[in-house]
Amino acid sequence: MPVITIERKVLAKNDEVATENRTLFARHGLFVFNVVSSPGAGKTSLLERTLELLKGALRVGVVEGDVQTDFDAQRVARYGVPVVQIVTNGGCHLEAKLVQDAVASLPLEGLDVLIIENVGNLVCPANYDLGEALKVVVVSTAEGDDKPLKYPGMFRNASVLVINKVDLLPYLPCDVEALQRNALQINPALRVFRTSCTSGDGIAAWCDWLRSRAADRP
Ligand code: MG
Numbered sequence: 001m002p003v004i005t006i007e008r009k010v011l012a013k014n015d016e017v018a019t020e021n022r023t024l025f026a027r028h029g030l031f032v033f034n035v036v037s038s039p040g041a042g043k044t045s046l047l048e049r050t051l052e053l054l055k056g057a058l059r060v061g062v063v064e065g066d067v068q069t070d071f072d073a074q075r076v077a078r079y080g081v082p083v084v085q086i087v088t089n090g091g092c093h094l095e096a097k098l099v100q101d102a103v104a105s106l107p108l109e110g111l112d113v114l115i116i117e118n119v120g121n122l123v124c125p126a127n128y129d130l131g132e133a134l135k136v137v138v139v140s141t142a143e144g145d146d147k148p149l150k151y152p153g154m155f156r157n158a159s160v161l162v163i164n165k166v167d168l169l170p171y172l173p174c175d176v177e178a179l180q181r182n183a184l185q186i187n188p189a190l191r192v193f194r195t196s197c198t199s200g201d202g203i204a205a206w207c208d209w210l211r212s213r214a215a216d217r218p
């Protein structure tokens with residue numbers, strides 16, 4: 001089928017640029033991760049909490065992906081970190097080329113960590129390598145415990161799972177143990193954190209992990 005051929009060509013081209021990005025990030029000694037989730041899971045809130053806690057410890061830059069607005073970049077900029085917004089104009093995922101162009105306006109040599117917030121979508125961002133070291137998938141308790149089974153590709157390709165909005169568990173039918181079990185069934189290597197960006201639960205543990213990963217970078 002021609003459609004499949006085109007898809008393969010697009011992905012192969014994307015992988016080439018992702019490799020260039022990876023080389024660039026390595027040259028600057030950057031630890032780069034790609035944050036993915038469905039819309040509203042709390043990616044930007046997690047970033048805000050993270051930036052708050054890492055202030056003074058790590059130099060962080062942010063690439064924000066959004067379909068239509070720069071609202072998230074404005075939120076992140078309040079933390080005094082360099083941030084660049086990619087507006088995809090309806091595009092439902094970030095591609096390596098968009099990231100390559102965006103990071104050209106960031107002071108990479110002065111950074112330790114680069115966080116890429118992808119467009120809210122659990123489907124195609126799984127297939128687009130951006131040159132990151134790893135993907136962090138965020139799922140909120142409000143989305144239900146079957147999310148990993150419905151979007152296995154994303155959970156398979158991620159290295160870290162953040163289960164967010166745990167403060168809402170008393171009010172929701174979500175079984176958080178089942179949610180974690182479902183995710184680990186698809187990818188037993190997932191590193192799991194449970195967080196609430198409202199109460200601050202679990203943010204310190206997540207930031208500790210991030211700090212140790214950043215320290216390990218070549
Ligand atoms: Mg966001």
Ligand code: ZN
Nearest residue numbers: 092093124125
């Ligand atoms: Zn897409």
